[in-house]
Amino acid sequence: MHPPELQAIPFPARVPARYPLVQARFVFLLNICFANACVSIQQLAELRKKAPEAAQPPLECGCCYDEQPPRVMIRCTAGHPFCASCVRRLLETAVGDRKTSLACMDASGCDSAFLPTSLERATGWKLLRAWEKIVAEYVIKTAGLEDFYECPFCDYGMILLPGTLTFRCEVCTAESCTRCRQQSHGVMACQEAEALRDKENLLNVQHKVEERMTAALLRQCPECKAKFVKDTGCNRMTCPGCKKLICYVCRVIIKDYEHFN
Numbered sequence: 001m002h003p004p005e006l007q008a009i010p011f012p013a014r015v016p017a018r019y020p021l022v023q024a025r026f027v028f029l030l031n032i033c034f035a036n037a038c039v040s041i042q043q044l045a046e047l048r049k050k051a052p053e054a055a056q057p058p059l060e061c062g063c064c065y066d067e068q069p070p071r072v073m074i075r076c077t078a079g080h081p082f083c084a085s086c087v088r089r090l091l092e093t094a095v096g097d098r099k100t101s102l103a104c105m106d107a108s109g110c111d112s113a114f115l116p117t118s119l120e121r122a123t124g125w126k127l128l129r130a131w132e133k134i135v136a137e138y139v140i141k142t143a144g145l146e147d148f149y150e151c152p153f154c155d156y157g158m159i160l161l162p163g164t165l166t167f168r169c170e171v172c173t174a175e176s177c178t179r180c181r182q183q184s185h186g187v188m189a190c191q192e193a194e195a196l197r198d199k200e201n202l203l204n205v206q207h208k209v210e211e212r213m214t215a216a217l218l219r220q221c222p223e224c225k226a227k228f229v230k231d232t233g234c235n236r237m238t239c240p241g242c243k244k245l246i247c248y249v250c251r252v253i254i255k256d257y258e259h260f261n
Helices: 020-055 084-097 116-123 125-142 190-217
Strands: 148-150 157-159 166-168 175-177 218-220 227-229 236-238 245-247
Touching: 084 116, 084 125, 116 125, 190 218
Parallel strands: none
Antiparallel strands: 148 157, 166 175, 218 227, 236 245
């Protein structure tokens, strides 16, 4: 409410016009009283607006049963109230489990949804955008769009032109074959690339086995840290570095053959 504009007020008849100083003081005091009255009216109007809100009793959250003021409650489209903490946990769980629907949490079994504006007010825009991205990905995947291709190395996808054989992701920059959905193999056929990958995997496995067998035979001197392998002979070994006697089985420094008794 805006205070009304000050209007010219005629001087009382008892204030003669020949006394300009008296007239000026009277106008000054009258304007002050009028301005204070306008401010008081504006404050009274604001108090009247807040009075109904303050008089409303707190509402009980339909999930945790905590009582909070009605103005901070988040309601589903059916009107069931929930506190912001419960709504935020609901959305965090949906993002973690990649759920595409948010149903009302009321004990009555209501399956109403929440408006996006209500969710953003309770959770913030970052969490809401993460959930909206999950929903958008699900809608695209289930829409049956032709020539839609999703990067096998991240969640990015797009509709490709017919006949596209190699896809370069705009997010992770990985290149993949649109036919076998593996790493791009150029002009090589998918079957040949798969056979080559199997051969490379086999070589990697053999290499790892050989490394572990070597590590099992390799010994390290506890004294000088020199590494060596036993070729022939008994389990009493002599370090090629510091010449200490070492037990091949226990890997500790010994003095003589009494250790093996």
